[in-house]
Amino acid sequence: MISYIYLASPYSHDDPSVRQGRYDLAMVAVAALMRKQGVVFSPIVHDHNLALRCMLPTNFPFWQKHSQVFIYQSAEVHILCIDGVAKSEGVATERTYAESEGIPIRYIEFSGLNNLEIKFITQKEARSKWNAP
Numbered sequence: 403m404i405s406y407i408y409l410a411s412p413y414s415h416d417d418p419s420v421r422q423g424r425y426d427l428a429m430v431a432v433a434a435l436m437r438k439q440g441v442v443f444s445p446i447v448h449d450h451n452l453a454l455r456c457m458l459p460t461n462f463p464f465w466q467k468h469s470q471v472f473i474y475q476s477a478e479v480h481i482l483c484i485d486g487v488a489k490s491e492g493v494a495t496e497r498t499y500a501e502s503e504g505i506p507i508r509y510i511e512f513s514g515l516n517n518l519e520i521k522f523i524t525q526k527e528a529r530s531k532w533n534a535p
Contacts, residue, residue: 405476483509
């Protein structure tokens with residue numbers, strides 16, 4: 403069976419421009435991961451425009467079951483360390499669910515939209531630098 407990487411990243415925010423910025427960063431991270439490793443699923447990249455165009459909620463509780471289905475089928479969960487990751491209810495819940503299912507978790511970061519490169523960092527680095535869950 404072909405599997406994929408699930409990319410967890412922060413999204414929810416009261417300011418639509420912050421949500422758009424987080425979507426943009428997730429999209430660039432997906433492209434970078436695809437260049438390196440192949441198949442990637444990001445609920446943010448998949449659902450951002452769907453939520454905007456179809457007037458769906460942008461909060462995690464609405465999307466939680468959807469996310470769990472995709473996490474359950476994934477080979478790994480990668481957490482994108484960007485602004486907002488420390489406070490993200492969605493990322494924390496996704497990480498906890500992945501751990502409970504025995505799915506490996508990795509942390510990644512990059513330096514912005516003009517940098518298409520990502521790098522893997524340790525959980526210790528992610529927690530120290532980003533206060534990641």
